[in-house]
Amino acid sequence: MNKVNSVLDNLERIGTIGSPSTTTELSLDILGAAVTKKLVGELALFDFPQDGKKHIALGQITDIELRNSWLEDPTMRSLARQRGQVNPVSGQQDVHLGDMSVSAVFAEEDDNYEPSMLGTVPQTGTYIKLANDEVLNILLERHQKEIFYLGSVYGSKPLLPMWFKHFDRTSEGFPGGAGEAYHIGIFGKSGSGKSVLAKSAILGYSGHKNMGIFVLDPQGEFSKDLRKSTLLTEMGNVLNQNTLSAFQRNFKVYDLNNIILESWELFFLLLVEFNFFFDLGIKTSNYQDIAADYLNDFCSNNNTITLSNLDTNVLRQCLQHLSTNIANIYAGRQSSGATRVNSSISEVITAIDRSTSHRVITTWNKTIKFFKAENGKRTPWSIVTEAISPKLERPLISIDLSVKPDDVNQYTWDEQIKPLIIYGFLTVMNIAAEKSFKDDKSLNTLVVIDEAHRLAPRGKMDNEKKEKIRARLIDAVRTTRKYGLGWLFISQTLSSLDKDIIDQLRINFFGFGLSMGSEFQALRELAGGEQKSLKLYQSFRDPHSAFNDSSRQYSFMTVGPVSPLSFSGTPLFLTAFNTAEQFLKANKIKL
DSSP: OHHHHHHHHHSOEEEEEOSSOOSSOEEEEEOGGGTTSOOTTOEEEEEEEETTEEEEEEEEEEEEEEEOTTTTSHHHHHHHHHHSOOTTTTTTTOEEEEEEEEEEEEEEETTEEEEOOOOSOOOTTOEEEEOOHHHHHHHTGGGGGGOEEEEEETTSSSEEEEOOOBSSOOBTTBOOBOSSOOOEEEEOOTTSSHHHHHHHHHHHHHTOTTOEEEEEETTOTTHHHHTOOOOOOSGGGOSSHHHHHHTTOOEEEEOGGGBOOOOHHHHHHHHHHTTHHHHTTOOSHHHHHHHHHHHHHHHHTOTTOOTTSOOHHHHHHHHHHHHHTHHHHSSOTTSHHHHHHHHHHHHHHHHHHHTOOOHHHHHHHHHHGGGSOOTTOBOHHHHHHHHHOOSSSOOEEEEEOSOOOTTSOHHHIIIIIHHHHHHHHHHHHHHHHHHHHHTTOOOOEEEEESSHHHHSBSSOOSOHHHHHHHHHHHHHHHHGGGGTEEEEEEESOSTTBOHHHHTTOSEEEEOSSOOSHHHHHHHHHHTTTOHHHHHHHHTOOOGGGSSSGGGOOEEEEEESSSSTTOTTOOOEEEEEOOSHHHHHHHTTOOO
């Protein structure tokens, strides 16, 4: 304890506790020597006695106010307006007051410091001092192996200690367990640094070898860097092969070229997109959809037909079923459309019998390749099982959905096909979680979803496929926490993400761009309405207003148990690293 006392004695004093103060917010009288210093955002501390023990409280300074009671008099204010300064009142009678929000309190316990609470208000005149890395390291000495750094304290120099606990219980060989899963949200406008922060957080979780990490990557943001073996040169590609190797974490990236699709609905959707029905003579899009529905029902209810045994014989059966029901697709069997389709069907069946080529057969064969186990392709179930398997070396799995078939247009891929693939993975993940829970095992897995606001928006949805995804995600965040399955949602917007999902988030990071309109209202609700903290958040600068890349600041407000300095529940503020060198050095990562 002499060590910490020595450090405390050498810390810079910036003020004292003033009046009025409460256990939730302290008023500070700023010392004259500190009034010209930048104080807003600084991490400060004070020591005080409580229950016969020495305590140390830490928190960030959220606001500074200047008061001069003489100049608040109307007469003096009038003189100041005329003369500019009123000597010896102006400047000499100024009083600087500050507000400090306490986020963590430590009590001295047998040569260690344990979490405590601010159960009383220390006496006025208690010195407020600027914290530094040295005192934080002493207070958190027993937990150094669990500490991970994403950046420094906002507006201050000390690194902000954070921890990303695995979701299982702490056990021998696996320290730092939370005992339950957390749902996490990372929000901010495009360019606010949220993707880089998410990649850094994933690395924080990667240090737990017993924890599974599964990334649904609609835009390929995470997968593209994993495919490269280049050295880490900038924070934008911090999640790459080299950094994962430093954590002894393997990884695998899957895309449509090595995933077996498993949905009749998806199969016939692809047939529509590849002009299968158009080449059969069904020219109108709504008739094509009706024909696809007839074949979907026929195949899914036929015990002898599966997605794994599709061939030209199954094609013959589908064409015959289509011909039988052509009157239900068109207004009547004698219509020109029905006649044209029946003629095309006969032509294709003849080609099948004679083993000759036909455009419809070629399209059929091209489509069934997406549903066959060949060239090392994996089913969603086997991929998910690989991610959640309770073994020591669980690979990080990333599903890259930015790779689409050449013949599929972008709109159909984004709005129809991609949602079905995502829904398939979510369904499998949920089934696996329930099975694990029945076996009395924690899944201990984090699922990362990028562009979450596109998959689970707030309000009414016209897209039935995306509505199924949203319903699945809402059900997941409500039920899977007890299974040890946590979800990390990354979104450009806060107000348009479904409220049922937001209500279940335990840890949140808020980047630049949420300080106006409905976004700020949603932020106010999540931050507990703490006005001082919200004002500090509104002071965030747009990273792209910087003069150059090296001077950009990516600032975040975080709420929840993500730091050993936030156990009181108050928001913390950090500035994320903007160079790879800072990140590697702070976390002692050797590439």
